[in-house]
Each structure stands twice: as structure tokens, then as C-alpha cells.
Amino acid sequence: MATAVAVPGQHRTVLLHEAVDALVQQRAGVYVDGTYGRGGHSRLILSQLDADGRLIAIDRDPEAIANARDGETRIDDPRFSIHHSRYAAFDELLDELGIAQVDGLLLDIGVSSPQIDDPDRGFSFRFDGPLDMRMDPTRGQSAAEFIATASQERLIEVIRDYGEERFAPALARALLARRAEGRSPTRTGELAALCASVVKTRERGQDPATRTFQALRIAVNGELDELERALAQSLKRLKPGGRLVVISFHSLEDRIVKTFIARHAQEVYDRRVPHATGTPLALKAIARIKPGDDEVAVNPRARSAILRVAERTDAALPQEWRR
Known part of the structure; x- marks a missing residue:
């Protein structure tokens, strides 16, 4: 059939x-x-x-x-x-x-x-690509756009609640500092590097960017x-x-x-x-x-x-x- x-x-x-x-x-x-x-x-x-x-x-x-x-x-x-x-x-x-x-x-x-394995979709910290993360890239706000416009309180809320990331306040401050310098992350590699510089301890085998990428993906796609x-x-x-x-x-x-x-x-x-x-x-x-x-x-x-x-x-x- x-x-x-x-x-x-x-x-x-x-x-x-x-x-x-x-x-x-x-x-x-x-x-x-x-x-x-x-x-x-x-x-x-x-x-x-x-x-x-x-x-x-x-x-x-x-x-x-x-x-x-x-x-x-x-x-x-x-x-x-x-x-x-x-x-x-x-x-x-x-x-x-x-x-x-x-x-x-x-x-x-x-x-x-x-989706994960396509660098152009921006879901994975394992590949460098546009920081997008949208399930439907034809509509809505990308992860880069979210980071560039969200308040510090909103960034903390998303990274803490959706990523269960205890370093959420420090990550939000680091993202705001990059924005103030005109260097808000637009690529997955940039965000992964920032996470690595802020998240100093992590469970064995887990990348420092894992929880933040998860949180942003959940937020961007609702x-x-x-x-x-x-x-x-x-x-x-x-x-x-x-x-x-x-x-x-x-x-x-x-x-x-x-x-x-x-x-x-x-x-x-x-x-x-x-x-x-x-x-x-x-x-x-x-x-x-x-x-x-x-x-x-x-x-x-x-x-x-x-x-x-x-x-x-x-x-x-x-x-x-x-x-």
C-alpha cells in the first residue's frame, strides 16, 4: 500500500x-x-x-x-x-x-x-554556524536575535528555568557585557566559547554550553x-x-x-x-x-x-x- x-x-x-x-x-x-x-x-x-x-x-x-x-x-x-x-x-x-x-x-x-547535525540550523555547539535554533526558520525570532534584545532578567529566567543552569546570572551578565561592546553572539561557536569561559564546573562528559543551548532552543521555539x-x-x-x-x-x-x-x-x-x-x-x-x-x-x-x-x-x- x-x-x-x-x-x-x-x-x-x-x-x-x-x-x-x-x-x-x-x-x-x-x-x-x-x-x-x-x-x-x-x-x-x-x-x-x-x-x-x-x-x-x-x-x-x-x-x-x-x-x-x-x-x-x-x-x-x-x-x-x-x-x-x-x-x-x-x-x-x-x-x-x-x-x-x-x-x-x-x-x-x-x-x-x-536538525542537530546541520550547522546552518544552529542547534549544536559542536559545529560553528549561524545562531538560529528555530524549528521553522521562516518565522519568529532566532536565538541570536533573542540574545540581542532580551533583558538581563529574561536571560536569567530562560537559562535558569529552561536549562536548569546554576550559572544563569553569570551567563546573563556576560551576554549583556558583549552586547554593550557591540559583540552579541551571532554564531554558535561564539556562544559556546562564552559558555566555556563562564561555566567553570560541569558534570563529567557534559559540555559547558549544553544547558544554555537547550534553554535558548526551548525559549525560541516556545x-x-x-x-x-x-x-x-x-x-x-x-x-x-x-x-x-x-x-x-x-x-x-x-x-x-x-x-x-x-x-x-x-x-x-x-x-x-x-x-x-x-x-x-x-x-x-x-x-x-x-x-x-x-x-x-x-x-x-x-x-x-x-x-x-x-x-x-x-x-x-x-x-x-x-x-
């Missing part, structure tokens, strides 16, 4: 079979892959669907869209469509497509290997807000029995997913009311999965990944959850 070429060797989809096995419960279902990347999950999802199944893929990166339509990772299948959008806008996209509810939503959060919005939309868009499957790669993302599932999968009782039955549960927690040693050995980037799975129940949503 599907005609597709193999995923290029440099990109390995993390928790591929675990995610798709958890997601696809209806072979004739409608599914959303909110983070297409290079199509590893999408391709396997399609292999699990019958002729009546449908897969709607989304990515905010124009390069991923181009690859899906006419590149190395193209998928030629009438059951498949690819859309250039933020995954947090999947609610509006489903409205445009005339789809009320779906059987599953997959989110593989983070940066793909092709990643945590994006995740929270998509999770909220999943409550009304998933059919009863539909699966929410999320792969995250650092603690901030996983905390959001874990908290969201727990909030909607835990009964809340009003102790003031005798024989109260509790609030109907919108979700049922299904699984928490981490990559095995074999996968980590082949793909070290999988080391920090956590897969969480929840299933939509048939409980009606309280009004305050429908926003």
Missing part, C-alpha cells in the same frame, strides 16, 4: 516500535503524528493500518515537509497527508480537515538528528507552551479508547506530560459529600517506557528518552476541561 524509501542512516527514530505498538489500536483508525521529523514513526504507523486507515502528519520544519513530499523520506500513500504547522495547532487542522476525533496522537518532542497546548487539545480530540503517546527527552518536558496524565487519570473526591463517587476520569495511564540498553548502545541520543502512554476514557469532560 505505502511506497516509501528507507530513513537515511544518520537518523534513528527513538522507541520506534514501542511507540507505534502503544498508539495503533484500530487498524482502520485515524491517527495524528504531530512531529513527523523524517517519518520513522509515520512509516511504521502506516504499515499497521488497513485500507480504511488514515494518518495525518504535522511538522513545523519546512525541510521535513519537503522531505515528506519529494525527498529521501517521501511517503506516497493515499492514506497519508503531511501539513506544515505547529503540532499545538492540530486542533485547528482537524477542523479544517472535517475530522471531529481521532484514534491516536503521537508526539516525539525535541530536535531531530538532521516548546513547553506548545506541549501544554497540544496535551490539553488531546482530551477533546481523542475518541474513547484513543491513545496519547508522548516521547520526551528531558525532565522539563516529561514533568509536563507526567503531570497532565496524572491530573486527568486520578480520581478526585469531594469529602464533604457523603458517598461521593469522584470526578469522571478522562484518561487512563497505560505505560512508562525507557529505551533498552541495546537501543542506547546503537543510538546514544536515546539515553534520556521517556515514553508515556495514556488512553482516553469514555467519561464526559467537565466544562472547565473543554477550553
Whole structure:
């Protein structure tokens, strides 16, 4: 049914079979892959669907869209469509497509290997390139522009909260000093060197720039807000029995997913009311999965990944959850 070429060797989809096995419960279902990347999950999802199944893929990166339509990772299948959008806008996209509810939503959060390994995208301190970091380089503010305009308080907040970097105040002061000299960093190499000069101690094996690059990427792309919005939309868009499957790669993302599932999968009782039955549960927690040693050995980037799975129940949503 599907005609597709193999995923290029440099990109390995993390928790591929675990995610798709958890997601696809209806072979004739409608599914959303909110983070297409290079199509590893999408391709396997399609292999699990019958002729009546449908897969709607989304990515905010124009390069991923181009690859899906006419590149190395193209998928030629009438059951498949690819859309250039933020995954947090999947609610509006489903409205445009005339789809009320779906059987599953997959989110593989983070940066793909092709993005990290392309110096022109500016995601990695390992290569010198423009300090960009935007998932969609056609819109929004680059990391260099953010650094050049943010207040000291905002820089501290971002580097401390999104990077969990204890040297955030010192880094913010150093960035402001560079700005005052007319030398605000515009390239990844410049920012990495500044981090190395300020961050004097670091965990073994971790580059001094790791946490700052992570923080700026999250801020520039609004990643945590994006995740929270998509999770909220999943409550009304998933059919009863539909699966929410999320792969995250650092603690901030996983905390959001874990908290969201727990909030909607835990009964809340009003102790003031005798024989109260509790609030109907919108979700049922299904699984928490981490990559095995074999996968980590082949793909070290999988080391920090956590897969969480929840299933939509048939409980009606309280009004305050429908926003």
C-alpha cells in the first residue's frame, strides 16, 4: 500500500516500535503524528493500518515537509497527508480537515538528528554556524536575535528555568557585557566559547554550553507552551479508547506530560459529600517506557528518552476541561 524509501542512516527514530505498538489500536483508525521529523514513526504507523486507515502528519520544519513530499523520506500513500504547522495547532487542522476525533496522537518532542547535525540550523555547539535554533526558520525570532534584545532578567529566567543552569546570572551578565561592546553572539561557536569561559564546573562528559543551548532552543521555539497546548487539545480530540503517546527527552518536558496524565487519570473526591463517587476520569495511564540498553548502545541520543502512554476514557469532560 505505502511506497516509501528507507530513513537515511544518520537518523534513528527513538522507541520506534514501542511507540507505534502503544498508539495503533484500530487498524482502520485515524491517527495524528504531530512531529513527523523524517517519518520513522509515520512509516511504521502506516504499515499497521488497513485500507480504511488514515494518518495525518504535522511538522513545523519546512525541510521535513519537503522531505515528506519529494525527498529521501517521501511517503506516497493515499492514506497519508503531511501539513506544515505547529503540532499545538492540530486542533485547528482537524477542523479544517472535517475530522471531529481521532484514534491516536503521537508526539516525539525535541530536535531531530538532521536538525542537530546541520550547522546552518544552529542547534549544536559542536559545529560553528549561524545562531538560529528555530524549528521553522521562516518565522519568529532566532536565538541570536533573542540574545540581542532580551533583558538581563529574561536571560536569567530562560537559562535558569529552561536549562536548569546554576550559572544563569553569570551567563546573563556576560551576554549583556558583549552586547554593550557591540559583540552579541551571532554564531554558535561564539556562544559556546562564552559558555566555556563562564561555566567553570560541569558534570563529567557534559559540555559547558549544553544547558544554555537547550534553554535558548526551548525559549525560541516556545516548546513547553506548545506541549501544554497540544496535551490539553488531546482530551477533546481523542475518541474513547484513543491513545496519547508522548516521547520526551528531558525532565522539563516529561514533568509536563507526567503531570497532565496524572491530573486527568486520578480520581478526585469531594469529602464533604457523603458517598461521593469522584470526578469522571478522562484518561487512563497505560505505560512508562525507557529505551533498552541495546537501543542506547546503537543510538546514544536515546539515553534520556521517556515514553508515556495514556488512553482516553469514555467519561464526559467537565466544562472547565473543554477550553
